[in-house]
Amino acid sequence: MANWIPLWLHKLSSPPAFYRFAGVLRPWAIALALVLGFVALYGGLVLAPSDYQQGDDYRIIFIHVPCAWMSLFIYGVMGIAAFIALVWRIKLAEVVAMASAPIGAAFTFITLVTGSLWGVRMWGTWWTWDARLTSELVLLFLYLGVIALYHSFEDRRQGARTAAFLALIGIVNVPIVHFSVNWWNTLHQGSTIKLLGPSTIAPSMVWPLLTMMIATKLYYVASLCGRVRTDLLAWESGKDWVRQIAEKEVRG
Amino acid sequence: MNAASLQSFFAMGGYAVYVWPAYGVFFIVLLIDWLAPQFRRRRVLRELRARMARQGARKERTPPSPLRGEGRGEGLHLP
Numbered sequence: 001m002a003n004w005i006p007l008w009l010h011k012l013s014s015p016p017a018f019y020r021f022a023g024v025l026r027p028w029a030i031a032l033a034l035v036l037g038f039v040a041l042y043g044g045l046v047l048a049p050s051d052y053q054q055g056d057d058y059r060i061i062f063i064h065v066p067c068a069w070m071s072l073f074i075y076g077v078m079g080i081a082a083f084i085a086l087v088w089r090i091k092l093a094e095v096v097a098m099a100s101a102p103i104g105a106a107f108t109f110i111t112l113v114t115g116s117l118w119g120v121r122m123w124g125t126w127w128t129w130d131a132r133l134t135s136e137l138v139l140l141f142l143y144l145g146v147i148a149l150y151h152s153f154e155d156r157r158q159g160a161r162t163a164a165f166l167a168l169i170g171i172v173n174v175p176i177v178h179f180s181v182n183w184w185n186t187l188h189q190g191s192t193i194k195l196l197g198p199s200t201i202a203p204s205m206v207w208p209l210l211t212m213m214i215a216t217k218l219y220y221v222a223s224l225c226g227r228v229r230t231d232l233l234a235w236e237s238g239k240d241w242v243r244q245i246a247e248k249e250v251r252g
Numbered sequence: 253m254n255a256a257s258l259q260s261f262f263a264m265g266g267y268a269v270y271v272w273p274a275y276g277v278f279f280i281v282l283l284i285d286w287l288a289p290q291f292r293r294r295r296v297l298r299e300l301r302a303r304m305a306r307q308g309a310r311k312e313r314t315p316p317s318p319l320r321g322e323g324r325g326e327g328l329h330l331p
Contacts, residue, residue, distance in 0.1 A: 057265075060274045063278045233300075243300070249297055
């Protein structure tokens with residue numbers, strides 16, 4: 001088997017190499033995220049028809065559902081990074097896990113708030129202790145717990161490893177959030193987009209939703225790049241490559 | 253798009269008070285998420301430059317001499 005892939009990954013995991021790589025990736029990811037995001041918004045807010053039951057209120061779906069997917073996806077990435085950090089003690093994995101937590105918390109917060117704004121007219125309540133809502137709230141608290149634990153240590157790496165442990169335990173909540181609408185009798189509706197079997201939603205509503213899903217994924221990549229770059233500078237601030245960047249930016 | 257259809261677009265079929273705040277939260281939260289690390293990055297580099305300047309100044313103030321420390325500002329201070 002060709003060994004250039006592991007070799008490339010090994011080189012990329014060195015902080016200065018990843019710093020440069022993320023610096024190149026970030027502007028492309030955010031530009032594409034913005035373009036796709038606006039296309040999705042136009043499709044969702046202007047082109048898609050009103051829902052026959054919910055009128056225009058359903059248009060919250062075009063941000064609520066992609067953000068909910070992201071809240072789980074980012075937790076998955078954080079969990080994998082946390083696992084790598086704990087097993088192989090790769091510094092970059094620790095940074096990626098810790099940088100993912102605030103982005104995931106942001107998406108979870110948006111999911112809860114937009115869901116609340118949607119529910120108030122459709123369900124007649126801002127909040128209910130329903131399985132889906134409660135498990136999503138637990139997800140937010142897990143993200144906040146990881147962030148708090150990370151910052152409660154003087155030593156960054158020790159904090160990151162301890163928080164990675166919490167992130168890894170908390171991963172049991174991810175399938176609970178996903179399957180809560182099937183396992184329990186919930187007020188929250190079930191999935192209308194299915195990987196297996198036909199989706200129960202009109203194509204004119206599906207494409208903006210899927211476009212927004214890709215846009216939020218790309219946003220996550222861009223935001224992660226920005227956060228990892230900042231964290232690497234802070235973690236390695238004594239090293240020569242960071243000093244060179246500090247000197248270069250004061251001149252430029 | 254004429255004025256009437258634009259008005260109906262903003263009205264969101266009577267759900268404007270729920271739809272637009274939802275989109276507002278989406279953009280504001282992500283904007284904060286985007287800007288926060290950039291401000292922090294600037295602060296990290298500013299602090300690092302201040303530290304480098306302090307170290308540089310210390311080296312200039314105290315040239316190596318048998319009476320003083322190894323250029324670290326320690327040892328004997330002469331007026």
